[in-house]
Amino acid sequence: MRADFTKSKLITQKIGTLRVLSDQTRKEHERIINWKDQHYFGNGKQGSSLAMVLPTRACKYARAKHGGCSFCTLPTDNPYNPTEEMIKRIPSHAIEIFQRKQKEDPELRAVKFYTSGSFLDPWELPTETKQELLRLFVPIVDEIVIETRCEYVIKKHIKSTLDVVDPQKLIVAIGQETTNDEINERANNKGHSFKQFRRAVNLLQSYDIKVKGYVLLKPIFVSEIQAYKDALLTAKNMYDLGVTGISINPCYIGKGTLMEELFQSGSYRPPWLWTVLEVTKKIKRMVGEDVIVITDPVAAGKERGPQNCGKCDSLFRENLKKFSGTQNMNHISKIHCDCFEVYERYLQVEHLKSGYGVLNLKSH
Amino acid sequence: MVELLTVFQIEKEDGNVRKLSIRGSSIKPTPWLFKVTNDGIRLDDLSLSQIYLAENEIVSLDINEINPLNEIPHWSIISPVLAPAPEFQESLEFEYNLMLDRLEKIDYNIPFGFIFDPFTLPESILREMLKFNPSIFALRTSHLNSYSILPLLEKIMNLRNLISPNIALYLPGGVSVGLQSLLVALGVDILDDSVSAFSAFQGLSFDDFMVKQSDLKTEVLIKINQSFVDLDFRLIESTLKVRDLWERVYRDMHSNPSVATLIKKFDFSSLNLSKFAVDKKNPLYFIGDESLFHPSVQLYQKRTLERYNFPEGIKYILLVPCSSKKPYHLSKTHQTYQSLINKAFRKKKDIISIWSLTSPLGLVPSELESIYPVSSYDIPVSGDWSELEVNVTSKFAVNLLKKVPKDVKILAHTSKGYQKMISQIQKEINLDVSWIDDSPLGSDARSVLLNKLKVCADSSQNFESTKNQKWIRKMIALLQWNHGSEFQVDLENIMFRGRLPYTITVYQRKSQILSWNDSEGRIKLFPNCFMLSNKNSISWVELDGDELKGSTLFSVGVTKASEEINPGDEVIIYSKNREKPLGIGKALISGYSMNRVMNGAVAKVHSKFKSIPEEVIA
Numbered sequence: 001m002r003a004d005f006t007k008s009k010l011i012t013q014k015i016g017t018l019r020v021l022s023d024q025t026r027k028e029h030e031r032i033i034n035w036k037d038q039h040y041f042g043n044g045k046q047g048s049s050l051a052m053v054l055p056t057r058a059c060k061y062a063r064a065k066h067g068g069c070s071f072c073t074l075p076t077d078n079p080y081n082p083t084e085e086m087i088k089r090i091p092s093h094a095i096e097i098f099q100r101k102q103k104e105d106p107e108l109r110a111v112k113f114y115t116s117g118s119f120l121d122p123w124e125l126p127t128e129t130k131q132e133l134l135r136l137f138v139p140i141v142d143e144i145v146i147e148t149r150c151e152y153v154i155k156k157h158i159k160s161t162l163d164v165v166d167p168q169k170l171i172v173a174i175g176q177e178t179t180n181d182e183i184n185e186r187a188n189n190k191g192h193s194f195k196q197f198r199r200a201v202n203l204l205q206s207y208d209i210k211v212k213g214y215v216l217l218k219p220i221f222v223s224e225i226q227a228y229k230d231a232l233l234t235a236k237n238m239y240d241l242g243v244t245g246i247s248i249n250p251c252y253i254g255k256g257t258l259m260e261e262l263f264q265s266g267s268y269r270p271p272w273l274w275t276v277l278e279v280t281k282k283i284k285r286m287v288g289e290d291v292i293v294i295t296d297p298v299a300a301g302k303e304r305g306p307q308n309c310g311k312c313d314s315l316f317r318e319n320l321k322k323f324s325g326t327q328n329m330n331h332i333s334k335i336h337c338d339c340f341e342v343y344e345r346y347l348q349v350e351h352l353k354s355g356y357g358v359l360n361l362k363s364h
Numbered sequence: 365m366v367e368l369l370t371v372f373q374i375e376k377e378d379g380n381v382r383k384l385s386i387r388g389s390s391i392k393p394t395p396w397l398f399k400v401t402n403d404g405i406r407l408d409d410l411s412l413s414q415i416y417l418a419e420n421e422i423v424s425l426d427i428n429e430i431n432p433l434n435e436i437p438h439w440s441i442i443s444p445v446l447a448p449a450p451e452f453q454e455s456l457e458f459e460y461n462l463m464l465d466r467l468e469k470i471d472y473n474i475p476f477g478f479i480f481d482p483f484t485l486p487e488s489i490l491r492e493m494l495k496f497n498p499s500i501f502a503l504r505t506s507h508l509n510s511y512s513i514l515p516l517l518e519k520i521m522n523l524r525n526l527i528s529p530n531i532a533l534y535l536p537g538g539v540s541v542g543l544q545s546l547l548v549a550l551g552v553d554i555l556d557d558s559v560s561a562f563s564a565f566q567g568l569s570f571d572d573f574m575v576k577q578s579d580l581k582t583e584v585l586i587k588i589n590q591s592f593v594d595l596d597f598r599l600i601e602s603t604l605k606v607r608d609l610w611e612r613v614y615r616d617m618h619s620n621p622s623v624a625t626l627i628k629k630f631d632f633s634s635l636n637l638s639k640f641a642v643d644k645k646n647p648l649y650f651i652g653d654e655s656l657f658h659p660s661v662q663l664y665q666k667r668t669l670e671r672y673n674f675p676e677g678i679k680y681i682l683l684v685p686c687s688s689k690k691p692y693h694l695s696k697t698h699q700t701y702q703s704l705i706n707k708a709f710r711k712k713k714d715i716i717s718i719w720s721l722t723s724p725l726g727l728v729p730s731e732l733e734s735i736y737p738v739s740s741y742d743i744p745v746s747g748d749w750s751e752l753e754v755n756v757t758s759k760f761a762v763n764l765l766k767k768v769p770k771d772v773k774i775l776a777h778t779s780k781g782y783q784k785m786i787s788q789i790q791k792e793i794n795l796d797v798s799w800i801d802d803s804p805l806g807s808d809a810r811s812v813l814l815n816k817l818k819v820c821a822d823s824s825q826n827f828e829s830t831k832n833q834k835w836i837r838k839m840i841a842l843l844q845w846n847h848g849s850e851f852q853v854d855l856e857n858i859m860f861r862g863r864l865p866y867t868i869t870v871y872q873r874k875s876q877i878l879s880w881n882d883s884e885g886r887i888k889l890f891p892n893c894f895m896l897s898n899k900n901s902i903s904w905v906e907l908d909g910d911e912l913k914g915s916t917l918f919s920v921g922v923t924k925a926s927e928e929i930n931p932g933d934e935v936i937i938y939s940k941n942r943e944k945p946l947g948i949g950k951a952l953i954s955g956y957s958m959n960r961v962m963n964g965a966v967a968k969v970h971s972k973f974k975s976i977p978e979e980v981i982a
Contacts, residue, residue, distance in 0.1 A: 002465050182418065186455070221448045229425055352534075361562055364567025
């Protein structure tokens with residue numbers, strides 16, 4: 001055996017160091033960051049949703065010595081050590097915001113609770129607070145989306161959630177990122193295996209809870225074509241498991257992450273918007289009407305986000321958004337730009353040439 | 365793991381440029397320019413697959429195929445699963461080692477390649493990869509940008525020295541027009557045309573083989589660039605058929621500043637001169653200062669210093685300007701010098717030799733006038749020498765003249781243009797300058813030279829030229845040029861038949877010992893000659909058996925070869941431990957490559973030694 005993974009600890013050491021530094025920038029606050037999105041409920045029903053970042057202490061996994069996921073910057077949005085009282089005030093604060101927004105937009109019938117971590121983790125959100133929050137929202141929304149890591153998908157947490165929410169209204173989103181364990185272990189530092197994901201999905205399905213899988217498009221150390229292929233394979237594996245939604249999340253450069261370090265040293269480039277578009281099209285064709293496919297690239301067209309030539313980026317951004325809100329393929333099937341010819345060649349050659357997405361290509 | 369020899373064999377070698385072919389295949393020999401389209405990376409019927417070996421399956425990077433592969437496809441480039449950034453060296457090495465561990469468990473028997481990053485990976489990984497006998501290395505050049513090609517060239521040179529010459533190097537992403545010739549000259553066998561699109565994306569046009577900014581639309585630029593990349597490559601291919609690729613490189617540097625910069629900065633001493641062919645005939649045009657470092661020039665100078673022995677009996681050297689007609693002695697000017705020598709020295713004419721001062725070769729003794737490239741070059745005659753030209757050529761001239769015995773007098777009779785060079789030489793060598801002004805063959809100059817020669821002749825002891833003295837000197841020089849300075853031929857009772865410039869046959873005791881084609885500057889040995897002098901040649905090949913079969917020598921039978929052999933050199937073929945001479949042939953590839961290739965022909969055998977004739981032994 002030539003390969004010895006135990007010698008390869010530098011990556012997690014680096015992520016851990018960066019996490020400590022970024023945690024130092026976190027400020028204590030009670031603000032709930034929120035934004036409205038177009039939302040597709042399935043069966044042709046469209047509306048809007050409100051995403052809310054609840055100010056919990058965020059992902060526990062990211063506080064481990066290994067620093068958590070190599071791409072994730074989300075905890076920096078959250079307070080580092082909110083008091084018990086602050087956490088207790090979250091439900092009332094959240095419902096107040098939602099009701100205000102709902103008055104402005106009667107189509108607002110879905111809520112997405114993000115915690116920059118795991119909604120089901122009682123360390124972040126104690127069970128009582130979680131139940132209180134859900135209880136407030138159940139009567140006024142048709143759909144509640146929560147996010148969690150696989151390890152918190154256990155009977156105890158599911159039951160305490162279902163005590164207050166009808167499973168038909170609940171969607172549990174899991175950031176599996178990829179079903180390729182090697183990428184998750186050695187690039188994403190995700191700490192999820194495909195087996196764990198499968199277990200979590202099966203358990204949730206046994207309670208009739210719908211599951212949405214997150215697909216991370218273009219992790220670090222992965223070339224464009226590899227990322228493309230991995231997204232397709234991951235979506236297929238998720239589809240085969242019976243998820244009801246697939247969210248394609250193209251990478252963007254989050255502050256204080258390993259991904260940012262690599263981006264700055266020229267060892268990482270966010271994906272092309274062409275890849276986002278093509279992968280979305282292929283996945284949607286594969287899963288058909290049964291599964292909702294959404295993608296809303298963060299920082300699309302910006303230097304730190306998925307990008308094309310600069311001329312067509314906004315068109316891509318708008319159309320991908322429209323598609324996500326309507327599932328109408330017309331929005332993404334007829335986009336043209338002459339940078340496609342460049343992209344096609346990039347896709348074929350870049351894996352051989354660099355392996356992680358750098359060609360110093362800047363459009364004129 | 366199935367042992368598979370690298371699929372390529374060297375069909376032709378000249379420096380790092382090798383024509384690699386696949387035995388029994390319709391695929392044309394390298395160099396190759398892959399076409400990159402949405403269908404993949406292709407060359408006619410050959411399609412390159414990209415795969416990686418996952419934990420329990422083979423994953424193809426074909427975006428239209430979702431299922432894992434059952435086996436490694438033909439012409440796959442195998443990569444590690446992940447490409448950690450260079451700052452994570454241990455992880456990077458882990459990925460490559462993991463790839464090799466997994467490959468070891470798979471049965472395969474197909475031509476394939478590896479990805480290899482010469483900037484980040486240690487040689488130890490390369491050595492491990494070589495155990496798998498890849499046919500191609502695709503070079504990852506992750507952190508390079510378009511302005512840092514020079515370190516890449518150095519890495520390519522280094523890599524070429526580490527891997528077998530019949531492994532192809534592929535530079536994915538290609539290079540712009542003008543640079544392709546340099547890359548091929550340095551040993552890259554495969555490029556691709558994706559650079560057309562990437563440059564177009566950055567607003568760069570290759571129109572008219574120049575790299576310039578353009579306002580044209582990307583899709584238009586792609587087409588323009590594509591056509592020029594294709595044409596540039598086709599010109600390289602046609603150059604390789606009939607001419608010297610370095611000439612094309614030098615041409616390209618004059619239309620592309622970045623190529624010019626690279627050539628000026630490139631360390632030409634890193635080229636392994638033993639890999640350059642010596643049996644070429646094509647004319648060489650030495651236009652600019654860069655030709656001072658042309659491999660053929662370097663090879664001429666190296667071999668002359670190492671292998672040329674100053675002939676016995678010569679007491680005077682006359683340094684004169686070179687002539688445009690080659691070989692020099694056929695030119696009117698040199699014939700005039702010779703007639704003045706004949707007039708002054710009469711029967712003693714063989715004690716003086718004409719040596720030609722020239723750029724970029726420096727200095728050429730008359731015995732070496734018919735070898736390549738002395739017989740085949742041309743230069744612009746302006747009369748002005750650059751400082752670099754003076755320094756480089758006079759340095760060689762001084763080194764060569766230092767081999768001349770102290771009692772030999774060196775005269776110089778040149779035009780004004782040689783003044784700086786003569787002054788430079790005079791700093792270290794004692795020269796008797798008879799003329800260094802305009803019209804060195806004007807009546808005044810001729811008269812000065814004749815008087816000078818007469819004085820020299822008068823002060824010389826009587827000397828009787830032996831029959832064919834000049835021919836013998838030339839024959840020895842040419843033999844030693846090929847077989848080394850220690851190579852000796854028994855000159856007793858030798859007879860020449862024929863007339864220059866036609867082929868001369870040389871006999872000794874009624875047996876033909878060699879033939880001599882002066883127009884090519886090559887001598888072909890016959891076994892009778894070789895029997896008497898065999899151990900002294902530095903141009904030898906050793907077999908693992910004691911029988912020579914067929915007219916082609918293949919690498920599988922060769923245990924060792926002298927690394928002094930250049931492609932085109934005559935070689936003496938021996939049995940194991942050089943115990944018994946078996947035959948004589950012509951090297952198809954260098955001795956360096958013979959010791960490193962795993963398959964293919966290495967020499968053509970023209971004479972086999974069957975039994976030692978009694979009269980030769982006697």
